[in-house]
Amino acid sequence: MLNMKKIVLSLILVLATGISMAQSQFVATLVHNGEVSTYYGFNAFVDAYTAADNGDIITLSSGTFRSTKISKGLTVRGAGFVDDSESQTNSTVVTGNFSINLADSLRLSFEGILFNDVVSLTNLSNSQFLKCYFNYLSNVSSSKAINNTFYHCYIKDPDLFGENSFISCVVRFRNSSQSCSYTFDNCILLAGSSGSPVYYSTCRNCIFIQRSGYYFNSSSLSPSSGGLAFNCISNYISGYSYIFSAQTNNTNQMVSVPISSIFKTYDGEGMPLEERFELTDSAAAVFLGSDGTQVGIYGGPFPFSPTPSYPRITKFEVSNKTDSEGKLRMKLEVKSGN
Numbered sequence: 001m002l003n004m005k006k007i008v009l010s011l012i013l014v015l016a017t018g019i020s021m022a023q024s025q026f027v028a029t030l031v032h033n034g035e036v037s038t039y040y041g042f043n044a045f046v047d048a049y050t051a052a053d054n055g056d057i058i059t060l061s062s063g064t065f066r067s068t069k070i071s072k073g074l075t076v077r078g079a080g081f082v083d084d085s086e087s088q089t090n091s092t093v094v095t096g097n098f099s100i101n102l103a104d105s106l107r108l109s110f111e112g113i114l115f116n117d118v119v120s121l122t123n124l125s126n127s128q129f130l131k132c133y134f135n136y137l138s139n140v141s142s143s144k145a146i147n148n149t150f151y152h153c154y155i156k157d158p159d160l161f162g163e164n165s166f167i168s169c170v171v172r173f174r175n176s177s178q179s180c181s182y183t184f185d186n187c188i189l190l191a192g193s194s195g196s197p198v199y200y201s202t203c204r205n206c207i208f209i210q211r212s213g214y215y216f217n218s219s220s221l222s223p224s225s226g227g228l229a230f231n232c233i234s235n236y237i238s239g240y241s242y243i244f245s246a247q248t249n250n251t252n253q254m255v256s257v258p259i260s261s262i263f264k265t266y267d268g269e270g271m272p273l274e275e276r277f278e279l280t281d282s283a284a285a286v287f288l289g290s291d292g293t294q295v296g297i298y299g300g301p302f303p304f305s306p307t308p309s310y311p312r313i314t315k316f317e318v319s320n321k322t323d324s325e326g327k328l329r330m331k332l333e334v335k336s337g338n
Contacts, residue, residue: 024297032056042066049074054106060113078113081133081154082273082306089214093206099178100124110309114273116199121145121160129153131306134310135272151298152304156271157192158182167209168297168304172271173197174187186289186300191215200226205289207296208234208243210258211268215243222246231289235259235268251290259320262287276306 028044030037030052033181039047045065046057054073062079078092093114101122102108108127115132120203121139130151138159146162150169157174158166163181170188173196182201189203191210206229208216216234221227221243229252234243236254244252259268264278277297278286284294293299 007291026065027061028065029059030056031059060092060094062092064093064095067094067115068095070098070100070108071102073102073108075109075111076113077111077308077310080112080306080308081114081131084307104190111310121148124148130309134158151302152306154271154273168300168302170271170277170297186295186297186302188296189216190271198227201228203227203229203232203297205230205291205299206232207262207287208232209268210235210237210243212237212258218243218245223248231295233287235262235296255287277304 002199026041026044026222028039028048030048032051032053037048037051038049039045039317042064043066045058045060046068049068049070049072052058052072052074056072057075057077060076060078067095068254078094079089081091083090091114092112093116095116097120098115098120099120099122100108102124104123104125109130110128110132111130113132116135118136118138121137122144124145126147128149128151131153132150133154134156136157137155138157139162144162145160145164147164148160148162149165149167151167153166153169155166155171156170158164158188159174162182165183166185166187166224168186169184170190170192171184172192174192182198184201184203184206186205187203188207188209191208191214194213194215195217196215197217199220203221210216215237219225221229223246227246229244230249231251233253233255234242235258236242236256242254244254255262257292259266262283264280266275266277278294279294279298284298287295288294289299291300297304307315
C-alpha cells in the first residue's frame with residue numbers, strides 16, 4: 001500500500017494536467033515503480049489496466065468507466081460507490097460485464113467502485129473488495145472463488161462456489177442455487193425470493209429481513225444443513241417458518257415489531273443504493289451482538305462507512321498565471337478516509 005505522501009503526490013500529478021475532478025472528467029492514474037501515468041476518457045480504466053503489471057495501483061476518478069477482463073494482481077481504487085454531497089465527490093462506476101480470472105499466486109484489491117453489471121469470478125482467492133456495490137456477483141460453472149473477503153459492500157445476488165467472508169455488508173439473496181460456505185459477520189441479510197437459502201453458512205450478529213413473499217428457508221439455516229446463527233435477529237412474518245427454530249443455541253431472536261421500528265428510514269422494500277440501514281436509537285440499544293455492540297453493519301470491530309479508506313481530493317484551486325519565480329501556485333484540500 002502506498003503511503004500518504006505517495007498517494008497525495010499521485011493526485012497532484014493528475015491535477016497538474018488541468019483535469020478537474022469537479023468537472024466529472026474521467027481520469028485513471030497508474031502507479032508503477034513510483035512512476036505515475038495518466039489516462040482519460042471512458043476507456044481510461046481499460047488503458048490503465050493494459051499498461052499495468054502485477055502489484056501496480058490504479059486510481060479512478062468519479063465517473064463511468066468501461067469494464068475490462070482482469071487477470072493481473074492489482075489494487076484498484078475509486079471515489080466510492082455513492083455520491084458524497086459533503087465532499088462533493090461523485091461515485092466511480094464500472095459499467096459492462098466484468099470478469100476476473102487470476103492465477104492462485106496473485107491477489108486483487110478493489111475499493112470504492114460501483115459495478116452496475118454482472119461481476120463473474122472464474123478464479124480468485126485471498127483477495128478483498130472494500131466499499132463496493134455489486135449489482136450481481138457470480139462465478140461461472142466449475143470456477144473457484146475461495147477465501148475472499150468483502151468489507152462494507154452492498155451485494156445483490158451473491159452466487160459463489162466457495163468459502164468467502166462478508167463483514168459489515170448488506171446482502172440480498174436470490175434463490176436456492178446459493179448454497180455455499182459463507183461467513184457473515186455484522187451483516188444485513190435481505191430475503192430476495194420465496195425461501196431464500198443460507199445453506200452451509202455461519203451468521204454472527206446479523207439482521208435477517210423478511211417480508212410477504214420474500215422470506216428465508218428455515219431448513220437451510222439449520223445444523224443439519226450446515227447453517228449456523230449466533231446473536232442474530234429477524235423480523236417475524238405471520239404464516240412463515242421460524243427461521244431460527246433448528247438452531248441449538250438460544251442467542252437468536254425473532255422480533256414482532258415492524259421493520260420501521262428497527263431502522264430509521266428503511267421500510268423493508270428492496271435494497272436502495274441510497275439507504276444506509278441505520279438502526280433506530282432504541283433498536284441499537286436493545287439488539288446487541290456477542291461483543292455488546294449493536295447487531296448489523298454498524299456494530300462489531302469494523303462499523304460500516306461507504307467512504308473509501310484512502311485520502312481523496314475534495315477541493316483545489318490553480319492560479320491562472322505563474323508568479324515572479326515562474327511557478328504555478330496550487331491550493332489543495334485533501335480529506336482523509338475513515
